[in-house]
Amino acid sequence: MKPIPRRKFIQSSALxxxxxxxxxxxxxxxxxxxxxSGNYFLKEFGIDETLCRKxxxxxxxxxxxxxxxxxxxxxxxxxxxxxxxVNQSYGDISLGVGIRTVKGDQIGYGFTQDLTxxxxxxxxxxxxxxxDMSAASVGSSFTNLETGNYYPVDPEFNGIPGESKLPILxxxxxxxxxxxxxxxxxxxxxxxxxKRILIVTSDGIVAEDIIPSGYLYAxxxxxxxxxxxxxxxxxxxxxxxxxxNDAVIDEITSKSVNSxxxxxxxxxxxxxxxPVVLGPGVTGVLLxxxxxxxxxxxxxxxxxxxxSTMLGKKVAEPFVNIIDDGTNMNLAGSIxxxxxxxxxxxxxxxxxxxxxxxxxxxxxxxxxxxxxTGNGRRQDFQxxxxxxxxxxxxxxxxxxxEDVIKEAGNGIYVxxxxxxxxxxxxxxxxxxxxxGRMIENGKLTSPIKDVxxxxxxxxxxxxxxxxxxDLELYHGGAGQCGKNGQGVPxxxxxxxxxxxxxxxxxxxxxxxxx
Amino acid sequence: MKNRKEQQLNLQELADWVxxxxxxxxxxxxxxxxxxRRLVEINYRDRKPEVIKEATxxxxxxxxxxxNRFAAQSTPDYRQSTLEGFINGVVxxxxxxxxxxxxxxxxxxxYEGRSTVDLQLIDPDYNQMTPDDRHQMVKTVEESCxxxxxxxxxxxxxxxxxxTNEEFVKSSNGFEGSSQTTIYQIGASMTAQDEGDRxxxxxxxxSCRYRSDLPSLEEVGTVAAExxxxxxxxxxxxxxxxxxxxxxxxxxxxLSGLLNPMSAGSIxxxxxxxxxxxxxxxxxxxxxxxxxxxxxxxxxSLLYDxxxxxxxxxxxxxxxxxxxxxxxxYYSRKLGWEPTSGSISNIIIPPGTRSVDEIIKDLGRCMLxxxxxxxxxxxxxxxxxxxxxxxxxxxxxxxxxxxxxxxxDNHLKxxxxxxxxxxxxxxxxxxxFPGLVIDxxxxxxx
Numbered sequence: 018m019k020p021i022p023r024r025k026f027i028q029s030s031a032l033x034x035x036x037x038x039x040x041x042x043x044x045x046x047x048x049x050x051x052x053x054s055g056n057y058f059l060k061e062f063g064i065d066e067t068l069c070r071k072x073x074x075x076x077x078x079x080x081x082x083x084x085x086x087x088x089x090x091x092x093x094x095x096x097x098x099x100x101x102x103v104n105q106s107y108g109d110i111s112l113g114v115g116i117r118t119v120k121g122d123q124i125g126y127g128f129t130q131d132l133t134x135x136x137x138x139x140x141x142x143x144x145x146x147x148x149d150m151s152a153a154s155v156g157s158s159f160t161n162l163e164t165g166n167y168y169p170v171d172p173e174f175n176g177i178p179g180e181s182k183l184p185i186l187x188x189x190x191x192x193x194x195x196x197x198x199x200x201x202x203x204x205x206x207x208x209x210x211x212k213r214i215l216i217v218t219s220d221g222i223v224a225e226d227i228i229p230s231g232y233l234y235a236x237x238x239x240x241x242x243x244x245x246x247x248x249x250x251x252x253x254x255x256x257x258x259x260x261x262n263d264a265v266i267d268e269i270t271s272k273s274v275n276s277x278x279x280x281x282x283x284x285x286x287x288x289x290x291x292p293v294v295l296g297p298g299v300t301g302v303l304l305x306x307x308x309x310x311x312x313x314x315x316x317x318x319x320x321x322x323x324x325s326t327m328l329g330k331k332v333a334e335p336f337v338n339i340i341d342d343g344t345n346m347n348l349a350g351s352i353x354x355x356x357x358x359x360x361x362x363x364x365x366x367x368x369x370x371x372x373x374x375x376x377x378x379x380x381x382x383x384x385x386x387x388x389x390t391g392n393g394r395r396q397d398f399q400x401x402x403x404x405x406x407x408x409x410x411x412x413x414x415x416x417x418x419e420d421v422i423k424e425a426g427n428g429i430y431v432x433x434x435x436x437x438x439x440x441x442x443x444x445x446x447x448x449x450x451x452x453g454r455m456i457e458n459g460k461l462t463s464p465i466k467d468v469x470x471x472x473x474x475x476x477x478x479x480x481x482x483x484x485x486x487d488l489e490l491y492h493g494g495a496g497q498c499g500k501n502g503q504g505v506p507x508x509x510x511x512x513x514x515x516x517x518x519x520x521x522x523x524x525x526x527x528x529x530x531x
Numbered sequence: 532m533k534n535r536k537e538q539q540l541n542l543q544e545l546a547d548w549v550x551x552x553x554x555x556x557x558x559x560x561x562x563x564x565x566x567x568r569r570l571v572e573i574n575y576r577d578r579k580p581e582v583i584k585e586a587t588x589x590x591x592x593x594x595x596x597x598x599n600r601f602a603a604q605s606t607p608d609y610r611q612s613t614l615e616g617f618i619n620g621v622v623x624x625x626x627x628x629x630x631x632x633x634x635x636x637x638x639x640x641x642y643e644g645r646s647t648v649d650l651q652l653i654d655p656d657y658n659q660m661t662p663d664d665r666h667q668m669v670k671t672v673e674e675s676c677x678x679x680x681x682x683x684x685x686x687x688x689x690x691x692x693x694x695t696n697e698e699f700v701k702s703s704n705g706f707e708g709s710s711q712t713t714i715y716q717i718g719a720s721m722t723a724q725d726e727g728d729r730x731x732x733x734x735x736x737x738s739c740r741y742r743s744d745l746p747s748l749e750e751v752g753t754v755a756a757e758x759x760x761x762x763x764x765x766x767x768x769x770x771x772x773x774x775x776x777x778x779x780x781x782x783x784x785x786l787s788g789l790l791n792p793m794s795a796g797s798i799x800x801x802x803x804x805x806x807x808x809x810x811x812x813x814x815x816x817x818x819x820x821x822x823x824x825x826x827x828x829x830x831x832s833l834l835y836d837x838x839x840x841x842x843x844x845x846x847x848x849x850x851x852x853x854x855x856x857x858x859x860x861y862y863s864r865k866l867g868w869e870p871t872s873g874s875i876s877n878i879i880i881p882p883g884t885r886s887v888d889e890i891i892k893d894l895g896r897c898m899l900x901x902x903x904x905x906x907x908x909x910x911x912x913x914x915x916x917x918x919x920x921x922x923x924x925x926x927x928x929x930x931x932x933x934x935x936x937x938x939x940d941n942h943l944k945x946x947x948x949x950x951x952x953x954x955x956x957x958x959x960x961x962x963x964f965p966g967l968v969i970d971x972x973x974x975x976x977x
Contacts, residue, residue, distance in 0.1 A: 109604065
């Protein structure tokens with residue numbers, strides 16, 4: 018069910034997550050038998066090969082092309098600081114298995130939080146209802162999947178302890194206030210998650226992974242002459258405690274505070290079409306919305322994407338190369354293995370201006386007769402996997418950032434964005450500029466803020482006329498991409514680049530005075 | 532809902548056990564919320580099931596207070612053998628927090644006075660629905676959409692979701708509450724072939740507490756197709772300043788920018804442009820916004836809020852004047868104010884007398900906004916900007932569909948330009964808003 022059939026990215030600093038830090042005492046009712054992969058789920062929950070075979074056989078008891086099991090045990094915790102005190106601790110445990118039966122492009126799905134054989138068999142029976150043929154067989158042997166490791170972490174990692182977070186949050190608070198007397202409020206939060214998954218497929222693949230993730234953020238309010246402005250910044254990704262050092266705290270606090278102070282001088286730009294220069298880094302949200310979602314293969318196999326007929330065609334200038342990559346070290350969207358047992362990998366979407374590939378899960382890969390690209394992702398065991406982006410970025414060009422701004426002439430420069438959304442079929446997209454600058458006569462001038470920018474994906478792609486050599490990847494950890502009610506962590510990147518024309522949603526018609 | 536009383540008794544016993552164990556582990560106070568959900572989801576595409584999903588979930592959420600230190604955690608595991616460790620973990624988490632004098636359970640006097648009215652939130656016929664019924668419902672919606680969409684259809688996806696939810700909440704200082712609800716959601720989305728590579732996607736989904744309150748399934752599918760066909764040929768026009776009508780079902784997207792700054796948390800944290808506006812007019816006389824928790828079968832109806840305070844009907848805005856902030860227990864203590872309730876239930880704008888069609892005839896050049904894309908609202912300053920999709924009219928006559936455009940304004944100016952309210956409240960949501968007519972809005976395009 019998808020009440021709003023849209024896909025969107027939300028850069029969130031929401032107070033979510035929790036604070037549970039003890040190892041589970043939870044045990045399943047099954048005795049250990051055959052060996053599986055890294056053995057965490059065997060050791061803690063008694064999930065062995067015999068049981069998996071039984072569940073898969075039940076899922077395929079009425080036929081189907083394949084079935085898979087997705088076991089998950091996730092511990093999340095969040096500590097928050099407000100009014101100078103670390104006074105909020107929230108935690109969550111997610112535990113269960115999702116069982117999927119696939120027949121062509123049809124999906125049967127059951128899940129349960131009870132890792133008892135009876136409950137799991139019941140979930141498998143639910144999945145089996147998608148088919149009505151004779152039983153299909155489960156592979157004769159299981160093989161542990163070989164993958165890269167894009168977020169090395171201690172095998173015993175179970176989240177970042179609250180005690181370690183307290184001094185970091187207090188340091189964020191102190192540094193924000195020390196940076197400016199105009200700062201009147203500081204909120205800070207530190208979220209961390211340890212997600213363990215075990216994937217077992219009917220064609221004999223076994224993959225186990227532990228994914229560390231989280232973010233540290235600061236959000237400040239500044240006051241000047243009775244006027245208030247707010248700004249925030251976060252850093253994180255698939256990382257453990259070792260990442261959150263003084264340099265990270267300095268970057269988060271200085272970006273938050275400096276942005277808020279800059280906004281006192283900001284104004285709304287004129288409304289209408291104009292050249293837009295995207296600064297490097299977080300502005301890659303534009304690629305995510307304008308291009309990335311439309312390249313997810315489920316939309317294309319259903320003919321609902323505006324990119325459905327463009328594979329192999331020229332969609333951009335020859336200097337444009339766009340990549341969706343699960344292999345960047347420690348970025349939020351990095352994955353060793355996707356959520357249906359395909360290794361994390363790098364997928365070139367646009368090469369020298371030509372559209373070369375969609376983002377595939379197993380269902381779409383079979384439909385198109387290609388290999389899966391490792392984009393089958395899901396929020397958790399309660400959801401089945403669908404094609405999703407990982408880290409999406411455009412490679413750099415050969416201009417300098419100054420050249421790009423000069424070429425724009427008169428328009429706007431985007432420094433920070435907070436969220437975006439796309440309509441897949443039309444290709445129309447929007448992203449919200451929380452901070453930027455006017456470009457007048459080829460130079461950056463007054464700050465701007467709080468403006469939505471609209472465009473059309475294919476048109477925008479064709480209208481990228483210049484790119485600088487300063488590709489920057491976004492190292493935030495709070496960003497979530499939403500699709501069909503499922504959120505997954507993603508990242509992106511962009512060099513400074515010029516889009517010839519986009520619609521800027523200001524409050525004033527051109528020629529009006531602000 | 533078989534054995535509901537028995538299930539509730541089990542939840543009560545579990546809650547009592549958790550509270551006793553939590554206090555024994557060192558907490559001064561605690562509150563436990565237990566919930567269970569049974570869900571079924573069926574989606575169709577190309578006249579066959581695309582997804583069949585069914586499951587039961589449960590959750591235990593425990594809030595712990597120890598000498599003004601606070602922690603909260605949730606777990607899906609109800610087994611007492613594992614809950615011992617869970618409870619100890621929450622207590623240990625609370626102990627490392629910094630002391631905050633405002634972190635307590637509410638004064639029990641605020642729990643008093645809860646209504647006992649039957650909100651009719653459980654469909655008594657829920658268990659009568661069979662798997663075949665569900666499939667037939669979705670097939671009917673899909674077929675109607677396909678038929679209305681005709682040769683413009685590229686794809687239709689139809690879906691049905693239904694669930695039962697059960698909750699039991701108890702605190703160590705005397706609060707106890709429970710609720711049971713059912714919900715049905717059904718609808719379809721359609722993708723159509725437009726000019727060039729444009730494939731507009733429209734949709735129509737509705738939600739109800741009772742199956743019998745759903746509109747006709749044929750209508751659900753037909754409207755999904757009509758709303759998609761209404762997107763055909765959508766183009767942006769030159770930037771202009773004209774009256775706009777926020778269609779009933781989407782008006783909450785813009786109005787939500789007024790609600791976040793109404794929360795005591797935003798006010799205490801100095802992130803609210805409304806913090807000094809109580810008792811002042813910030814909108815036209817037509818801006819009356821009522822929070823009504825007692826609507827029978829309402830999607831937002833409830834008897835108690837997140838703090839355990841009794842639900843009550845109240846005006847948040849009365850004829851443009853800020854009447855009451857959303858003040859929960861924690862921030863009431865921080866601000867030194869009386870709590871009011873930090874939760875909203877069903878929010879209502881009283882309908883006017885004329886239909887949108889009648890209003891459009893009198894507006895000259897105007898735009899009916901039927902959907903939104905992207906956008907955001909700054910709760911500190913009141914500035915907002917959001918992408919729009921809609922239809923342009925001139926002297927009551929349809930001119931063209933519009934897409935890829937944007938509206939932007941400041942809430943303190945925008946709601947003063949509310950000049951008329953239509954007579955068509957959207958009832959399939961907890962935001963029961965009619966169409967809203969706003970004058971002189973800059974619509975950005977070419």
